[in-house]
Amino acid sequence: xxxxxxxxxxxxxxxxxxxxxxxxxxxxxxxxxxxxxxxxxxxxxxxxxxxxxxxxxxxxxxxxxxxxxxxxxxxxxxxxxxxxxxxxxxxxxxxxxxxxxxxxxxxxxxxxxxxxxxxxxxxxxxxxxxxxxxxxxxxxxxxxxxxxxxxxxxxxxxxxxxxxxxxxxxxxxxxxxxxxxxxxxxxxxxxxxxxxxxxxxxxxxxxxxxxxxxxxxxxxxxxxxxxxx
Numbered sequence: 001x002x003x004x005x006x007x008x009x010x011x012x013x014x015x016x017x018x019x020x021x022x023x024x025x026x027x028x029x030x031x032x033x034x035x036x037x038x039x040x041x042x043x044x045x046x047x048x049x050x051x052x053x054x055x056x057x058x059x060x061x062x063x064x065x066x067x068x069x070x071x072x073x074x075x076x077x078x079x080x081x082x083x084x085x086x087x088x089x090x091x092x093x094x095x096x097x098x099x100x101x102x103x104x105x106x107x108x109x110x111x112x113x114x115x116x117x118x119x120x121x122x123x124x125x126x127x128x129x130x131x132x133x134x135x136x137x138x139x140x141x142x143x144x145x146x147x148x149x150x151x152x153x154x155x156x157x158x159x160x161x162x163x164x165x166x167x168x169x170x171x172x173x174x175x176x177x178x179x180x181x182x183x184x185x186x187x188x189x190x191x192x193x194x195x196x197x198x199x200x201x202x203x204x205x206x207x208x209x210x211x212x213x214x215x216x217x218x219x220x221x222x223x224x225x226x227x228x229x
Contacts, residue, residue: 003067004163004195005029005052010061012047020044022051025061027219029163034189034196036206039216045199046090048216049165052197053087065163083163084113086156090168092148096140102151103136106158113159125154128184130177145172153181157188164189166198170205178202182209 010025022044029035039045050056052063054070063070065083089095096105110117126133129150140148149172156164164185170178182198186209189196200206206213 001030001032003028004031004033004065006062006064006067007052008062008064010048010051010063011059012044012051012056013059020047022047023220025216025220027214029195029197031195032189032193033212034186034210035198036210036213037197037199037216038201038203038206038213041201043216045216046167049087049167049197049199052163053085053165054083055087084159084161085163085165086159086161087165088152088156088167088169090171092145092152092169092172093140093143095152096148098139098141101137101139102143105140106136106155109155109159113161115159118158122154122158125157129154129181146174146177149173150181153185160192160194162194164194164196166196168200169198170200170202178205179208185209 005028007025007027007029010022012022014021020042025044025048037045037048047056051058070083096102097108100108106122107117123133125131126136131147131150131154135143135147135151140151143151149169153166153169166185170181173181182205185196185198188194198206198210203213
């Protein structure tokens, strides 16, 4: 299986003493792979996802997408045509514009990704993730934690990313919905040829859902082999 992402000798530090620091991190993500990342709080898992997505700038190292070096972007997102990635945030409600309805936010994401609005695909996702259709007319602060979390997942999947980065997305969900959500992500991964990195403290869930699970502490200096290699 070919590599879709290669992360080499990645370094990132912050001025605040308690902020996560990443030192010499190496990781490969393979095409169609479902990768889980575990690690203690403050170990840099969220920082890693934000670095991959281009939301923060690395200090040194390389992030390659299909063998091409991804540009350093400052405070701007990467070009989604060059690097079709979506990051699903841990705090779902803050990822939405409070002035816009959920449907408006969906359409905005499609606009930035240069994708056409597909009502049939939206209806399928709403049904699969058990999101009340009435939520589309509401604003993010009007939804429960579980509902807004599922809305964020749907928004990401509508853009058909090649790499999906998910940060503790099952935390607000009950056990049954956690399992169903990861199973649905796995189904969409296979259907659309997508690779997923899922960060979670739920070790059992990751080993249930993922092809491979790594501890972020173990990839700071070495690369754990994948069965995809």
